[in-house]
Amino acid sequence: MAARRALFRLPLRASSSAALRNGAAASRYASSLASAGAQPKWAATAVLPAQWRLLGKRAGGQTRWYSSELGVAKEYKFDDVKQLSEKPDENVQLIDVREPQEYANGHIPTALNIPVTTQPDALFLSPEEFEDRFGFAKPATDKGVIFYCKAGVRSATMAQLAINAGYKDVGEYKGSYMDWEKNGGKAEKP
Structure with a gap:
Protein backbone atom coordinates (compact mmCIF):
# COMPACT_ATOMS: atom_id res chain seq x y z
CA MET A 1 0.00 0.00 0.00
CA ALA A 2 2.79 2.43 0.87
CA ALA A 3 4.51 1.74 -2.46
CA ARG A 4 1.29 2.53 -4.32
CA ARG A 5 0.87 5.81 -2.42
CA ALA A 6 4.47 6.76 -3.12
CA LEU A 7 3.79 6.61 -6.86
CA PHE A 8 1.39 9.52 -6.52
CA ARG A 9 3.46 11.67 -4.21
CA LEU A 10 5.88 12.86 -6.84
CA PRO A 11 7.19 16.39 -6.53
CA LEU A 12 5.61 18.71 -9.07
CA ARG A 13 8.98 19.64 -10.55
CA ALA A 14 10.56 16.20 -10.73
CA SER A 15 12.86 15.48 -13.63
CA SER A 16 11.27 13.88 -16.67
CA SER A 17 13.44 10.76 -16.26
CA ALA A 18 12.12 10.32 -12.70
CA ALA A 19 8.58 10.75 -14.00
CA LEU A 20 9.17 8.10 -16.64
CA ARG A 21 10.65 5.71 -14.07
CA ASN A 22 7.68 6.20 -11.72
CA GLY A 23 5.22 6.01 -14.62
CA ALA A 24 6.81 2.72 -15.64
CA ALA A 25 6.53 1.48 -12.04
CA ALA A 26 2.84 2.37 -11.99
CA SER A 27 2.37 0.57 -15.28
CA ARG A 28 4.16 -2.54 -13.96
CA TYR A 29 2.05 -2.45 -10.77
CA ALA A 30 -1.18 -2.21 -12.77
CA SER A 31 0.01 -5.02 -15.06
CA SER A 32 0.82 -7.28 -12.11
CA LEU A 33 -2.64 -6.69 -10.64
CA ALA A 34 -4.29 -7.30 -14.01
CA SER A 35 -2.43 -10.61 -14.43
CA ALA A 36 -3.70 -11.60 -10.99
CA GLY A 37 -7.25 -10.84 -12.12
CA ALA A 38 -7.61 -7.48 -10.34
CA GLN A 39 -7.34 -3.96 -11.61
CA PRO A 40 -7.11 -0.87 -9.42
CA LYS A 41 -9.68 1.86 -10.05
CA TRP A 42 -6.99 4.40 -10.89
CA ALA A 43 -5.58 2.15 -13.63
CA ALA A 44 -8.89 1.44 -15.35
CA THR A 45 -9.36 3.48 -18.49
CA ALA A 46 -13.10 2.86 -18.36
CA VAL A 47 -13.34 5.25 -15.40
CA LEU A 48 -12.79 8.21 -17.73
CA PRO A 49 -15.39 9.38 -20.26
CA ALA A 50 -14.72 8.22 -23.79
CA GLN A 51 -14.32 11.78 -25.10
CA TRP A 52 -11.34 12.51 -22.85
CA ARG A 53 -7.91 12.43 -24.39
CA LEU A 54 -4.51 12.15 -22.73
CA LEU A 55 -1.94 14.72 -23.67
CA GLY A 56 1.72 13.69 -23.63
CA LYS A 57 3.79 13.71 -20.48
CA ARG A 58 5.09 17.11 -19.55
CA ALA A 59 8.23 17.98 -17.65
CA GLY A 60 7.75 17.14 -14.00
CA GLY A 61 5.68 14.05 -14.68
CA GLN A 62 2.43 16.00 -14.88
CA THR A 63 -0.22 14.58 -17.15
CA ARG A 64 -2.81 16.90 -18.66
CA TRP A 65 -6.36 15.85 -19.45
CA TYR A 66 -8.90 17.73 -21.49
CA SER A 67 -12.42 17.04 -22.68
CA SER A 68 -12.83 17.19 -26.42
CA GLU A 69 -15.86 19.07 -27.57
CA LEU A 70 -18.68 16.81 -28.64
CA GLY A 71 -20.55 19.85 -29.81
CA VAL A 72 -20.85 23.55 -29.25
CA ALA A 73 -23.89 25.32 -27.87
Whole structure:
Protein backbone atom coordinates (compact mmCIF):
# COMPACT_ATOMS: atom_id res chain seq x y z
CA MET A 1 0.00 0.00 0.00
CA ALA A 2 2.79 2.43 0.87
CA ALA A 3 4.51 1.74 -2.46
CA ARG A 4 1.29 2.53 -4.32
CA ARG A 5 0.87 5.81 -2.42
CA ALA A 6 4.47 6.76 -3.12
CA LEU A 7 3.79 6.61 -6.86
CA PHE A 8 1.39 9.52 -6.52
CA ARG A 9 3.46 11.67 -4.21
CA LEU A 10 5.88 12.86 -6.84
CA PRO A 11 7.19 16.39 -6.53
CA LEU A 12 5.61 18.71 -9.07
CA ARG A 13 8.98 19.64 -10.55
CA ALA A 14 10.56 16.20 -10.73
CA SER A 15 12.86 15.48 -13.63
CA SER A 16 11.27 13.88 -16.67
CA SER A 17 13.44 10.76 -16.26
CA ALA A 18 12.12 10.32 -12.70
CA ALA A 19 8.58 10.75 -14.00
CA LEU A 20 9.17 8.10 -16.64
CA ARG A 21 10.65 5.71 -14.07
CA ASN A 22 7.68 6.20 -11.72
CA GLY A 23 5.22 6.01 -14.62
CA ALA A 24 6.81 2.72 -15.64
CA ALA A 25 6.53 1.48 -12.04
CA ALA A 26 2.84 2.37 -11.99
CA SER A 27 2.37 0.57 -15.28
CA ARG A 28 4.16 -2.54 -13.96
CA TYR A 29 2.05 -2.45 -10.77
CA ALA A 30 -1.18 -2.21 -12.77
CA SER A 31 0.01 -5.02 -15.06
CA SER A 32 0.82 -7.28 -12.11
CA LEU A 33 -2.64 -6.69 -10.64
CA ALA A 34 -4.29 -7.30 -14.01
CA SER A 35 -2.43 -10.61 -14.43
CA ALA A 36 -3.70 -11.60 -10.99
CA GLY A 37 -7.25 -10.84 -12.12
CA ALA A 38 -7.61 -7.48 -10.34
CA GLN A 39 -7.34 -3.96 -11.61
CA PRO A 40 -7.11 -0.87 -9.42
CA LYS A 41 -9.68 1.86 -10.05
CA TRP A 42 -6.99 4.40 -10.89
CA ALA A 43 -5.58 2.15 -13.63
CA ALA A 44 -8.89 1.44 -15.35
CA THR A 45 -9.36 3.48 -18.49
CA ALA A 46 -13.10 2.86 -18.36
CA VAL A 47 -13.34 5.25 -15.40
CA LEU A 48 -12.79 8.21 -17.73
CA PRO A 49 -15.39 9.38 -20.26
CA ALA A 50 -14.72 8.22 -23.79
CA GLN A 51 -14.32 11.78 -25.10
CA TRP A 52 -11.34 12.51 -22.85
CA ARG A 53 -7.91 12.43 -24.39
CA LEU A 54 -4.51 12.15 -22.73
CA LEU A 55 -1.94 14.72 -23.67
CA GLY A 56 1.72 13.69 -23.63
CA LYS A 57 3.79 13.71 -20.48
CA ARG A 58 5.09 17.11 -19.55
CA ALA A 59 8.23 17.98 -17.65
CA GLY A 60 7.75 17.14 -14.00
CA GLY A 61 5.68 14.05 -14.68
CA GLN A 62 2.43 16.00 -14.88
CA THR A 63 -0.22 14.58 -17.15
CA ARG A 64 -2.81 16.90 -18.66
CA TRP A 65 -6.36 15.85 -19.45
CA TYR A 66 -8.90 17.73 -21.49
CA SER A 67 -12.42 17.04 -22.68
CA SER A 68 -12.83 17.19 -26.42
CA GLU A 69 -15.86 19.07 -27.57
CA LEU A 70 -18.68 16.81 -28.64
CA GLY A 71 -20.55 19.85 -29.81
CA VAL A 72 -20.85 23.55 -29.25
CA ALA A 73 -23.89 25.32 -27.87
CA LYS A 74 -25.48 28.01 -30.03
CA GLU A 75 -25.32 31.50 -28.58
CA TYR A 76 -28.56 33.39 -28.02
CA LYS A 77 -28.91 37.14 -27.48
CA PHE A 78 -31.47 39.17 -25.53
CA ASP A 79 -33.78 39.69 -28.52
CA ASP A 80 -33.86 35.95 -29.30
CA VAL A 81 -34.77 35.05 -25.72
CA LYS A 82 -37.31 37.89 -25.46
CA GLN A 83 -39.08 36.62 -28.56
CA LEU A 84 -39.09 33.09 -27.16
CA SER A 85 -40.50 34.26 -23.81
CA GLU A 86 -43.28 36.24 -25.53
CA LYS A 87 -44.15 33.58 -28.12
CA PRO A 88 -43.23 30.15 -26.74
CA ASP A 89 -42.13 27.55 -29.28
CA GLU A 90 -43.12 23.96 -28.53
CA ASN A 91 -39.82 22.75 -30.02
CA VAL A 92 -37.59 24.91 -27.79
CA GLN A 93 -37.48 25.04 -23.99
CA LEU A 94 -35.88 27.84 -21.98
CA ILE A 95 -34.21 26.49 -18.83
CA ASP A 96 -33.02 28.47 -15.79
CA VAL A 97 -30.12 26.59 -14.15
CA ARG A 98 -29.92 28.76 -11.01
CA GLU A 99 -30.92 27.48 -7.60
CA PRO A 100 -34.66 27.40 -6.70
CA GLN A 101 -34.43 30.42 -4.37
CA GLU A 102 -32.80 32.48 -7.17
CA TYR A 103 -35.49 31.29 -9.58
CA ALA A 104 -38.22 32.26 -7.08
CA ASN A 105 -36.82 35.81 -6.84
CA GLY A 106 -37.48 36.29 -10.56
CA HIS A 107 -36.95 34.43 -13.80
CA ILE A 108 -37.54 34.80 -17.52
CA PRO A 109 -41.17 33.94 -18.39
CA THR A 110 -41.73 30.36 -19.68
CA ALA A 111 -38.43 29.13 -18.19
CA LEU A 112 -38.27 25.87 -16.25
CA ASN A 113 -35.90 25.50 -13.31
CA ILE A 114 -33.25 22.73 -13.37
CA PRO A 115 -30.49 23.77 -10.92
CA VAL A 116 -27.09 22.63 -12.18
CA THR A 117 -25.20 23.14 -8.91
CA THR A 118 -27.33 20.82 -6.79
CA GLN A 119 -28.70 18.60 -9.58
CA PRO A 120 -25.88 18.14 -12.14
CA ASP A 121 -27.16 14.68 -13.09
CA ALA A 122 -30.65 15.92 -14.02
CA LEU A 123 -30.35 15.50 -17.79
CA PHE A 124 -28.93 11.99 -17.37
CA LEU A 125 -31.97 10.75 -15.40
CA SER A 126 -34.66 8.57 -16.93
CA PRO A 127 -37.84 10.48 -17.83
CA GLU A 128 -39.68 8.90 -14.87
CA GLU A 129 -36.97 9.78 -12.34
CA PHE A 130 -36.70 13.29 -13.77
CA GLU A 131 -40.45 13.90 -13.43
CA ASP A 132 -40.46 12.51 -9.88
CA ARG A 133 -37.63 14.85 -8.90
CA PHE A 134 -38.71 18.06 -10.67
CA GLY A 135 -42.48 17.76 -11.13
CA PHE A 136 -42.48 18.33 -14.91
CA ALA A 137 -41.57 16.28 -17.96
CA LYS A 138 -37.94 15.95 -18.95
CA PRO A 139 -37.11 17.96 -22.08
CA ALA A 140 -36.82 15.63 -25.08
CA THR A 141 -33.34 15.19 -26.54
CA ASP A 142 -34.62 15.97 -30.03
CA LYS A 143 -36.09 19.34 -28.95
CA GLY A 144 -34.12 22.54 -28.49
CA VAL A 145 -32.98 23.64 -25.03
CA ILE A 146 -31.61 27.08 -24.12
CA PHE A 147 -29.87 27.51 -20.79
CA TYR A 148 -29.29 30.65 -18.73
CA CYS A 149 -28.17 31.43 -15.18
CA LYS A 150 -27.17 34.66 -13.48
CA ALA A 151 -24.03 35.61 -15.43
CA GLY A 152 -23.38 32.77 -17.90
CA VAL A 153 -21.01 30.45 -16.03
CA ARG A 154 -23.45 27.79 -14.80
CA SER A 155 -25.35 27.86 -18.10
CA ALA A 156 -22.14 26.99 -19.98
CA THR A 157 -21.67 24.00 -17.67
CA MET A 158 -25.24 22.81 -18.19
CA ALA A 159 -24.95 23.27 -21.96
CA GLN A 160 -21.94 20.93 -22.03
CA LEU A 161 -23.77 18.44 -19.79
CA ALA A 162 -26.74 18.54 -22.19
CA ILE A 163 -24.47 17.86 -25.15
CA ASN A 164 -22.90 14.94 -23.28
CA ALA A 165 -26.40 13.66 -22.41
CA GLY A 166 -27.29 13.50 -26.11
CA TYR A 167 -29.24 16.71 -26.68
CA LYS A 168 -28.91 17.74 -30.31
CA ASP A 169 -30.07 21.37 -30.29
CA VAL A 170 -28.38 23.09 -27.34
CA GLY A 171 -28.30 26.83 -26.84
CA GLU A 172 -26.93 29.22 -24.27
CA TYR A 173 -28.03 32.74 -23.34
CA LYS A 174 -24.56 33.95 -22.37
CA GLY A 175 -25.74 37.29 -20.98
CA SER A 176 -28.11 35.36 -18.76
CA TYR A 177 -30.38 36.95 -16.15
CA MET A 178 -28.12 39.97 -15.55
CA ASP A 179 -28.37 40.87 -19.25
CA TRP A 180 -32.12 40.20 -19.17
CA GLU A 181 -32.62 42.71 -16.32
CA LYS A 182 -30.19 45.24 -17.82
CA ASN A 183 -32.12 45.28 -21.10
CA GLY A 184 -35.48 45.72 -19.36
CA GLY A 185 -36.81 42.18 -19.73
CA LYS A 186 -39.78 41.52 -17.50
CA ALA A 187 -39.29 39.09 -14.64
CA GLU A 188 -41.82 36.51 -13.63
CA LYS A 189 -42.23 35.21 -10.09
CA PRO A 190 -43.91 31.90 -9.25
